[in-house]
Amino acid sequence: NAGVTQTPKFRVLKTGQSMTLLCAQDMNHEYMYWYRQDPGMGLRLIHYSVGEGTTAKGEVPDGYNVSRLKKQNFLLGLESAAPSQTSVYFCASRQRTGRSYEQYFGPGTRLTVT
């Protein structure tokens, strides 16, 4: 099993450009998440999905959109990138049932917006 994979690993954008980050998991997990990690801020939830075709807003959703057309994939889109979106982005997934609530994380995407 590859677990959770993220594409790309690094990206540099100019202000106003758009891009899509792809997250894929092969564990048949129902729930998927997008976080951003900034120095001194910990991890903040951007959007999440509790199943195929459903998405919900997290703590910092502005400027981002997401889609979950297939159970194994969760896409994060930036329509018009801003320097404030420079960050490291992590995707995570977990199964729906069970009380352990363990989330499995991808390796991250480092995004710089100039």
Added chain:
Amino acid sequence: GNSVTQMEGPVTLSEEAFLTINCTYTATGYPSLFWYVQYPGEGLQLLLKATKADDKGSNKGFEATYRKETTSFHLEKGSVQVSDSAVYFCALSDPFQGGSEKLVFGKGTKLTVNP
């Protein structure tokens, strides 16, 4: 709302020293508590967890006990190694507020262990 407060870092120790990273939480229900670890250049991975009061989670020599009376979940290790250098995150999941599907993270504590 739910929140997690961790001791601020960075923490620098010598090899074989004793480690404590403090974590306290605020939650309205009966949360599950977690410690995640992030090694340099990697994503987070679960280190240990506890799902009810007085439970002790343990893994790789690390331990943490769920203390409801003090709303704490402090991480300890008796003898750290250079390979323990990482950022440690305390987190909670509260099924009664915010939904059990979400984790609330602390800001992380960076640990550096010198030989």
